Amino acid sequence: MKIAVLGFGTVGSGVYEVIEKNYDQIAKRAGEEVKIKYVLDLKDFPGQPVQELIVHDYAQIVNDPEIGVIVEVMGGVEPAYTFVKEALLKGKSVCSSNKELVAVHGAELLEIARQKNINFLFEASVGGGIPIIRPLNQSLTVDEIEEITGILNGTTNYILTKMRDEGLSFETALKQAQDMGYAERKPDADVKGYDACRKIAILTSLAYGMQVNYEDIYTEGITDITKEDIQYASLIGAAIKLFGTSRKVKDHVYAMVSPRMIQADHPLYSVNDVFNGILVRGNLLGDVMFYGSGAGKLPTASAVVSDVVDAIKHRGRNIMTIWSSKRLMPADLNTMESKFFIRVPKEEMDKAKSLFPVERELSIPEYEEYAFITEPITEMEFKDKAQLVHVKNKIRVEF
Numbered sequence: 001m002k003i004a005v006l007g008f009g010t011v012g013s014g015v016y017e018v019i020e021k022n023y024d025q026i027a028k029r030a031g032e033e034v035k036i037k038y039v040l041d042l043k044d045f046p047g048q049p050v051q052e053l054i055v056h057d058y059a060q061i062v063n064d065p066e067i068g069v070i071v072e073v074m075g076g077v078e079p080a081y082t083f084v085k086e087a088l089l090k091g092k093s094v095c096s097s098n099k100e101l102v103a104v105h106g107a108e109l110l111e112i113a114r115q116k117n118i119n120f121l122f123e124a125s126v127g128g129g130i131p132i133i134r135p136l137n138q139s140l141t142v143d144e145i146e147e148i149t150g151i152l153n154g155t156t157n158y159i160l161t162k163m164r165d166e167g168l169s170f171e172t173a174l175k176q177a178q179d180m181g182y183a184e185r186k187p188d189a190d191v192k193g194y195d196a197c198r199k200i201a202i203l204t205s206l207a208y209g210m211q212v213n214y215e216d217i218y219t220e221g222i223t224d225i226t227k228e229d230i231q232y233a234s235l236i237g238a239a240i241k242l243f244g245t246s247r248k249v250k251d252h253v254y255a256m257v258s259p260r261m262i263q264a265d266h267p268l269y270s271v272n273d274v275f276n277g278i279l280v281r282g283n284l285l286g287d288v289m290f291y292g293s294g295a296g297k298l299p300t301a302s303a304v305v306s307d308v309v310d311a312i313k314h315r316g317r318n319i320m321t322i323w324s325s326k327r328l329m330p331a332d333l334n335t336m337e338s339k340f341f342i343r344v345p346k347e348e349m350d351k352a353k354s355l356f357p358v359e360r361e362l363s364i365p366e367y368e369e370y371a372f373i374t375e376p377i378t379e380m381e382f383k384d385k386a387q388l389v390h391v392k393n394k395i396r397v398e399f
């Protein structure tokens with residue numbers, strides 16, 4: 001099987017390396033040898049072995065009848081969408097790690113693949129190297145999915161872990177994550193929660209068979225999390241994690257991305273550094289958890305190449321998914337209840353106490369402020385009351 005790789009960045013060079021390193025293992029699993037014939041990139045790589053495969057014109061790839069599978073690891077919606085659609089329409093299976101592309105055009109690209117009896121696979125788009133798309137699509141097919149909660153972004157988990165365990169500043173930890181190839185090109189995509197948002201949109205769409213637009217998912221990132229928040233959390237044996245969650249309650253699906261305070265009894269508490277963890281709750285199965293490297297060159301490339309193997313094994317046969325383009329609008333969050341960790345200036349302690357039902361007070365004397373955890377209140381109640389007092393920060397609490 002001759003394949004082409006679109007993009008020779010972190011993941012693309014990883015795909016090249018994975019195929020070199022595990023050539024025999026991949027051939028055994030796929031039932032035939034897998035060779036990269038082209039690598040599409042704007043740049044040249046003089047002096048590197050990949051240079052002899054580099055092409056700059058996509059037409060050369062998509063019009064080559066020898067190419068059976070195209071790997072798209074460019075990132076971003078365009079030109080990836082145009083390239084992938086053209087490849088599928090020409091009968092070539094596509095394996096992509098591109099969460100932006102999958103979140104926006106997944107339903108349409110899956111439908112083209114279905115019509116053409118080929119495959120559009122995207123295991124690496126969520127959870128880096130963790131198998132989560134395939135299990136959700138092919139294993140957890142009996143249960144009604146009641147909840148998916150995940151630490152879905154490796155960069156932010158790395159930052160939060162390093163701030164807590166090594167006292168690193170946000171900026172230093174982010175720089176390290178960038179140096180290790182975990183971060184997106186634009187840091188906002190990670191730290192403002194956009195990347196996790198796209199990933200929970202993909203998982204929710206797959207779980208419920210409808211299109212969840214990521215713009216409809218309420219999203220908060222970690223940019224407001226301070227060292228004070230982390231110290232208060234540590235004081236009560238808690239950690240702060242960025243969660244992407246979707247939860248089915250009767251006919252409604254609630255979806256959101258936000259930082260959460262969790263304690264050691266939460267299954268995702270020990271998911272640290274660049275690791276991701278995804279908890280899926282089925283109505284019969286109960287909880288099942290997926291854990292592994294959520295970002296990084298080789299883990300992500302390993303997931304991409306596993307899709308290539310799957311595409312080859314299913315040549316001429318579409319792997320069915322239930323994700324349709326019918327829109328699923330997440331439910332209004334205003335009625336959703338959570339406990340909140342809240343910090344207000346010391347002078348506003350009495351006002352805060354009169355407004356919020358305080359379950360527990362937290363004190364770090366060097367900080368001249370009043371910190372507390374509320375009893376469960378609705379999002380609406382929090383928003384209304386937060387207008388009447390100076391909330392320095394708030395984090396939803398899961399215990």
Ligand code: HSE
Nearest residue numbers: 153154155182184295
């Ligand atoms: N920037 C992403 C992350 C890469 O940190 O999780 C993997 O999707």
